[in-house]
Structures are given as structure tokens and as C-alpha cells.
Amino acid sequence: MQKTYKITNEDGIHARPATALVNTASKFKSEVFAEANNRKVTMKSILGVLSFGLEPGDLVTFIAEGEDASDVLEALDEIFAKESIGIAHA
Structure with missing residues (x-):
């Protein structure tokens, strides 16, 4: 399962x-x-998430694989x- 977002926050991520985001993803069994x-x-x-250096207008896709993929x-x-x-x- 996956979902894509466009960054709109002026400070990016x-x-x-x-x-x-990391704390939330870590609560689930699925690989994210x-x-x-x-x-x-x-x-x-x-560090992985911050390494993207996501700015306004950038796209990011979250991919979840596992039993609680839709929940994450x-x-x-x-x-x-x-x-x-x-x-x-x-």
C-alpha cells in the first residue's frame, strides 16, 4: 500500500x-x-527522513508492507x- 503527498509547509519537513512521523511509523509492525x-x-x-531535505512542492511517497499497512x-x-x-x- 502506498500514498503520496505534496509538501506544502513553508519549512518543508x-x-x-x-x-x-518516525514515532508514529515505529508504533506499527509493518515495514514503512x-x-x-x-x-x-x-x-x-x-536521520533517513531528514536526509531527504524535503522542501515545499516536493513529493514524498509512503510505502507500507505488512499486516497493519493500512493503519500505519x-x-x-x-x-x-x-x-x-x-x-x-x-
């Missing part, structure tokens, strides 16, 4: 929202990855809304 800028990292690593994507969606990071991208 910086430490606070990255921490919220982020893909952006032709790279793929685990969503359970703060829903939880990440809630973080995107709560932290005003970005919007779902078709």
Missing part, C-alpha cells in the same frame, strides 16, 4: 514533523518506507494534517 528524490529510506529512522498509512495521514505538512497527491 524539518525536525518536529519528522520526529512525529518513504520515497523521494529517487531515494528510499525507512520511516523508522529520523492512516496514522501518517493524520500527522500530515495535524502538523500541516502537506496534502495528498493523486
Whole structure:
């Protein structure tokens, strides 16, 4: 399962929202990855997420594989809304 977002926050994904995303992904059993800028990292690593250097207008895709994949994507969606990071991208 996967879901793509367009970054709309003027600060991109910086430490606070990255921490919220990693902490959320870490609560689930599924493997969760982020893909952006032709790279793929685990969503359970703060350094990996920050290494993207995501700016406004960039796209990031979350990929979840496992028994609670839909739940983790829903939880990440809630973080995107709560932290005003970005919007779902078709």
C-alpha cells in the first residue's frame, strides 16, 4: 500500500514533523518506507527522513508492507494534517 503527498509547509519537513512521523511509523509492525528524490529510506529512522531535505512542492511517497499497512498509512495521514505538512497527491 502506498500514498503520496505534496509538501506544502513553508519549512518543508524539518525536525518536529519528522520526529512525529518516525514515532508514529515505529508504533506499527509493518515495514514503512518513504520515497523521494529517487531515494528510499525507512520511516523508522529520523536521520533517513531528514536526509531527504524535503522542501515545499516536493513529493514524498509512503510505502507500507505488512499486516497493519493500512493503519500505519492512516496514522501518517493524520500527522500530515495535524502538523500541516502537506496534502495528498493523486
